[in-house]
Each structure stands twice: as structure tokens, then as C-alpha cells.
Amino acid sequence: MTHQENKLVLNNFFHSLFPIEKETVEKITKNFTPFKLEKNSILLDKETVSTKTYFLEKGYMASFILNEDNDEIITNIFTAPCFVNDFLSFFKKEPTKETFQTITDCTFWETDLETVQDNFHSISQFREFSRLLFVINYHNLNDRLIEMISQKAETRYLKLLKQRPDIFKHVPLKIIASYLGITDTSLSRIRRDTSHF
Amino acid sequence: MTHQENKLVLNNFFHSLFPIEKETVEKITKNFTPFKLEKNSILLDKETVSTKTYFLEKGYMASFILNEDNDEIITNIFTAPCFVNDFLSFFKKEPTKETFQTITDCTFWETDLETVQDNFHSISQFREFSRLLFVINYHNLNDRLIEMISQKAETRYLKLLKQRPDIFKHVPLKIIASYLGITDTSLSRIRRDTSHF
DNA sequence: TTAAATTCTTATCATTTGACAAGTATTATT
């Protein structure tokens, strides 16, 4: 087994989320294959159908959409290890509106819908894991929406800085600004005004 | 069978989302029980664990959290027919942070986790339905977040007015304002400035 | 039906954030 084929990080992700036997995880990840992308590569492009589900083993990514003015609106920032998916596109076979792009060099594992379906219908613990992954993703998204509704940019920035300090080391500020729903100018001002914290 | 026990709306909801046999739906909804709530009743209170999953058959609801200043921040507005759930609380048995309250008189169907689990692990089409429900809910939430990030309040208001005109007939404007992430004062101003549309 | 409570609107002023432009710093390319 080469170093590239070491599924330790992938398999551990299952264990970290849900109590599950080693053998079951190995069965689930049997049909996952590894690959790498350099920084600033596109993993999944807008207006294409996502035929794979991706696990980000190492690196940083972002997803974005283009608004009417063709500005990139960052919709998510991903820190490994995590699954990176456009659920709607993958499960409903519809074109995605978002583009998923690497920020740093990244390593991935991928598998196709057929494998996911086999696992989903034959391994009850994978079903539970899948649902839990949805529940957690939904919950995180809901929390972020609540913050966007109820807190001003400075509060959101300070919270992100505290909860995900790592991304400030690896992700350009203009991407973080867009993720926070503000301009890079505004983020710069907020950072100046809060630098004493 | 009394009128109250007519599962037409509930059962049709399954058919509308996913191709599924009549008998399978009847099997799934066998253990759902009906109940009613008057307007301004609490369906699920903050800091309690959601032991049921709810289907809103008729009426309007909202969910909200309380921020630091004890202001209600509306997180969602529900129009029947739809499922109304705190996924995290229901599946992870954790206390919810949100309160779910009726806006009008409402009729519901409910069932418990044990029934959901039985269905989830024994009926493959229910698994597909459940996942699809998650996918659609996640997608709607993501769209709403993107709007919050990238569009100004007036644009979000006009879009809501176009996409869900019914709620403006049944839901107080101050609730809609909070849902849009603005004050009722601000919504009132926007409505004055856009009333010519 | 009247009184009270709630919702909605409007006005004024303050705060937050955006748009634009210029300049500096950093990173990538040759």
C-alpha cells in the first residue's frame, strides 16, 4: 500500500462522528479513490452535475457563486478533514450553481453515487452516518444564517476568528470577507478597529 | 374514519416529492397521529428535546431564537404542507435553541423517533424520501444564506413577496421583517419605497 | 362597544457598511 492510498484520515473521520466498527468503515471506504489538486484548481465547476462525492483529506477550499455583476460570493470555506459536496447536484443529478475551488494544495478521496447508494441501502450504520452528516451540516448552516440575520459584521468576524483561527493563516482575507458577507475594505476596517482584542 | 384522521394531505406530500407507491406511504404514515394547536401556541420550546417529528398540515408557523438582548430573531416561516423539525434536537436528542410557534390555527401530524427509525431502516423508499427532504431543506437554507450575504434588504423583500405572497396575507410584518434580517421600521420604509412595483 | 394591547407607519438622527480610488505590501513569474 503506497502512502497515497493510506485511508487513515478518511476512515478516522467516520469514527470521529459516529461509533462504528473498523470493518464496517473499511467496507464503506473500499471504493473511494485518492487524488490531488494544486492550489487554485477547480474541483467542481458551476453548471455541471456533481457525479462524485468528495472527502477533503488535507488542505483548504472554498465554494462560490457569481452574482449578477459577476462578483464571486464565497458561500463556504472548507477545512480538512471534511466532506465537500453539492448535495442537491449529487443526489438529484442537477447542475450546481456553485464552483468549488482549492485554496491550497489539497488531497481528496472520491466515490460515485452508485457506491453511496449501495452503502446507503446495505449498511445501516452508513445510513445513520449519512443522516448525521446532513444533520450537522444543516445545523452549521442554520447557525451561520442566524448570525447573518442577527449580528453585525464585527461580531461575526470576531466569532470566526475565535472559532476557526486556522483559516486566517491559510485563506486570503478577501475570501474571508466575502464569506462573512462584507467587502474586503470593510473587513480591513474592522480588523484595524478590533486589533486591540 | 373521522375527518381529523384523513391523511390525504400528509400522504400526498410524500407523493409530491418522490415517486412512491400508495401502499408504501400508508405503511410509513400508519403511526402518525393528528393534533391541533390554536394560533400563538408553542409546538416546541427552546431548551427542550424534540421527541417528535411534525408535519404541518394546515396553517402558518415560525421558529425563533432569543438573542443577547432577548429580542426574538425569526429563523424560519413555515407554510403548510411541510415537515417542521429541529433535526439536530430530534436525531441527536439535544435541547433545541429555537422555539417553534404557530402563527395561525394549525393542524399537525406527529410521530416519534422510534417510528422514524423503523421506517428508515426497513423501507428503502422512505430512506430516499428522508434524504431528499434533507437535500431540499439544505438547499433552501443555502439559497437563503446566499441571499443574505449578497443582496440588500429591498431585493430580499421583493423576492420573498414574489415567491411567497401568501405569507404576507397571514404573517405579521414584524415577523417577516425579522425573517428578512431587518427591523420592522426598515421593512416599513422599504414597502413605502417599493409600493409602486 | 369600549378600552387595551399590538401592529404598522413615519420622522429624525446615528451607525454600519459599501463604492471608489490611491497607495503599500506581498506573492508569483520571468
Add this chain to the structure above:
DNA sequence: AATAATACTTGTCAAATGATAAGAATTTAA
């Protein structure tokens, strides 16, 4: 190392939204 490209900061002014208060309209309760 030099050049170009990109990222970041700062300043100025404008636009969007919030906070507060007062009054009008509507709904609810007695």
C-alpha cells in the same frame, strides 16, 4: 533580481439600515 500580478490598507463620501420615539391603524379582550 526585476517585473507584474495580486492582496491588503486607508481615506473620503454615499447609501443602507438601525435606534428611538410618536402617532395611526388594527386586533384582541373585557
